[in-house]
């Protein structure tokens with residue numbers, strides 16, 4: 001099915017035949033069947049996605065989407081908005097957590113300015129595609145209009161096109177945007193039905209009073225927009241962010257291109273939750289990396305019925321949690337691809353029951 005709205009085009013399901021072949025291979029490797037637990041499932045899922053018995057994760061593509069948020073006027077972050085621009089420089093200069101992780105993994109790293117206060121002349125090396133300097137303050141206004149939402153979504157699709165040019169076998173999206181835990185929380189409350197109070201947390205480090213204020217602002221925002229929040233697309237447009245929408249577009253486009261994706265923490269999960277409602281066919285392509293220390297994440301993960309790979313108390317963003325699990329995925333593939341079978345190693349198989 002092809003439609004004008006590219007984001008609803010279904011992703012082709014991963015190969016069932018390859019899933020079966022990879023499952024059979026796991027059963028033949030020199031270990032009790034199932035003994036490598038979820039590492040087996042990861043390798044099998046990657047084999048099915050890549051359509052090859054021995055999946056490969058050499059080329060990793062990481063995109064960090066930066067976006068500024070009008071809602072910061074309401075005092076909902078512990079850090080000033082200037083950090084969104086300052087961190088873009090840090091990403092490019094190699095000093096940020098995601099820069100270090102990307103280097104360690106031998107991954108390609110790009111930074112996309114989806115709409116921030118950055119001066120492009122000041123930040124060479126960033127992909128500048130600003131939709132505006134920031135979203136509208138969604139306490140009173142829709143964060144984006146329809147054209148801006150589509151533009152942001154397409155920035156994610158463009159990034160996936162660059163990942164494909166790099167022959168990437170795995171796509172990681174990250175985000176940077178002061179105030180974006182507020183946008184993510186508002187989106188997730190509207191998408192899942194959890195109350196704002198149930199899933200609001202400190203983000204970069206609000207104190208208890210700050211969190212209560214954040215709850216109040218987000219609750220008011222959702223009340224103000226209640227009538228408009230009638231679809232995942234509307235929710236993402238009205239209370240989301242440019243960078244979060246770009247991530248939603250990237251997840252959908254990667255799955256449509258048959259590429260595996262690792263989802264990062266709380267904010268990326270908001271983008272993924274919207275993507276899954278807009279286009280449910282992408283689900284098999286998404287691996288959820290970790291359970292964030294942002295308190296709402298555990299609930300949201302349960303609601304989505306997904307199982308994060310690790311739980312390390314991370315609460316950074318930038319794609320850092322997703323990058324952190326790449327070595328585990330690589331090891332899962334190495335075991336699956338390189339272990340000997342019982343026949344090859346002349347090891348006796350399990351007794352018949």
Ligand SMILES: Cc1cc2ncn([C@H]3O[C@H](COP(=O)(O)O)[C@@H](O)[C@H]3O)c2cc1C
Nearest residue numbers: 077079175176177178179180181203204317
């Ligand atoms: C120095 C610094 C680096 C970061 N890298 C990611 N974030 C994270 O914190 C922000 C969201 O938190 P809030 O909603 O509370 O503003 C996002 O930019 C997110 O990526 C950072 C935050 C800071 C301060």
Ligand SMILES: O=C(O)c1cccnc1
Nearest residue numbers: 265266267292315316317
């Ligand atoms: O889990 C995340 O993505 C997160 C949590 C807090 C602040 N920034 C990001």
